[in-house]
Structure formats: structure tokens, C-alpha cells
Amino acid sequence: MNCKSCGAEINQNYCPNCGHPKKLNRINGKYVLSEIGSVLNFDKGILFTIRELLLRPGQSIKKFILDDRNRLVKPIAFIIISSLIYTLFQQLLHFEDGYINYSIGDEKSAMLSIFDWISNNYGYTNILMAFFIAFWIKIFFRKYNYNFFEILILLFFLMGIGMLAFAFFGILSSIADIDFLDSGGAMIVIIYISWGIGQFFDKKKIINYLKGFLSYLFGMISFTFIALAIGFLIDFLIKN
Secondary structure (H helix, E strand, O other), X not given: OEOOOOOOEOOOOEOOOXXXXXXXXXXXXXXXXXXXXXXXOHHHOHHHHHHHHHHOHHHHHHHHHHOOOOOOOOHHHHHHHHHHHHHHHHHHHOOOOOOOOOOOOXXXXXXXXXXHHHHHOHHHHHHHHHHHHHHHHHXXXXXXXXXXXXXXXXXXXXXXXXXHHHXXXXXXXXXXXXOOXXXXXXXXXXXXXXXXXXXXXXXXXXXXXXXHHHHHHHHHHHHHHHHHHHHHHHHHHHHO
């Protein structure tokens, strides 16, 4: 028979030209579980990725960027899955992240709406904030030969672990009725990300860990400032 994809003659189970299977298996429960595992990247070792990022984040990410991109889960998929897990548990358990707090007087203001969305969807806005942090990392570590996108990969891995940590602390808070996030959990995540950034560039230089912390801090401030500016501009245009 001929391949339904490219028309080449097939003598075995797969097309020798394009690799298309001779016959597709029927969709059943096994197929669905396989697809779910593929989406969640279990076949690429998500547990191995988490372990490596917890023990040696900077070194593991540097190896991913420069040497081997098959050992770890793909970074974009990792941060999306991590943010989804955080958002799922946050919506189910209704714990406060203790991370972004705001107080705006006018309940009808655009600024309030923006920050309300940020507070309720931190798992998603965390991805946006990575771009601001990457900008400051590029400034603080400009002597190192890494481009903006490689720095984003670094942050996607680190902030993905941060999201899983937030979910973990949130679950503990719901079980023990103690606000672990407000009692130091958020600071632990910030320290972890700063440690990962410093280790990535040069773990022997103490100043790099401080630069990592400042990059994260300035990135958060920049993100908040832009959100405020957008809200202020919308309010100004509506009132005028």
C-alpha cells in the first residue's frame, strides 16, 4: 500500500520516507492517557527536571542552554504547567499568595481592575513579569555573553519552580491554617530565584547573587509601575 501522507510505498509498519504509520490505532483510554502524559511532559522527566532545578538550578539550566536540551522539560511548557498547577490549587483552596497587595480607593478605577486581575491570576502574570526581570538581568549581567531569550529560558525554569513552591506553601496554609506564604514563603521563593540567577552566571562570585536579587526586585517594581501607568492612562482617558 501507499502512504496516505506522502504517497510512498509502505512495506513495513511505518513509511520509510516520512515516518507516517501504516495504520493508526483507534483512540481509546490508553491513547488519551498517553496524550495527557505528552502534554505534561512526563515522558521527558518532569520529576527529574524539578529535582535538578531544586539542587543545582544554575548549572542545570546552563547545561540545557549550551550542551544538552533533552534532559530537562522544555522551559515554556514547564512554566505554563507550573503556573496552571498554582492557579488550580489557588482557585480550589482560595489561599492568599501574600505577594501582591494593593489598595486603591476608587472601586471603579481601571487600576483596581488591573491589580485585581493580577492578584487573582498570578500564575499567568508571573510569565509576563519574567520579561521585566530578564531586562534587568541583561543590564546587571551585560558582561556575560547571553542574549535576552536565553535569559528568559533561565527565568522560565526558575519561576516555574517558584510557582510550584507557591502552590506547596498554599496547600500547607490551607491544611495547617497558617499563612506560610505571608510568613516567609514568598521570601524563600525570591531567595531561590536569586540564588539560581547567581549560580547560572558564576556561582563563585558572591556579587552575582546580589545582582540576581536586585534584578528580581527591579523587575517586580517595573512590572508594577507599568501596570499602574496603564491603569492611570485608562482612567485619565475615560474621565476626559
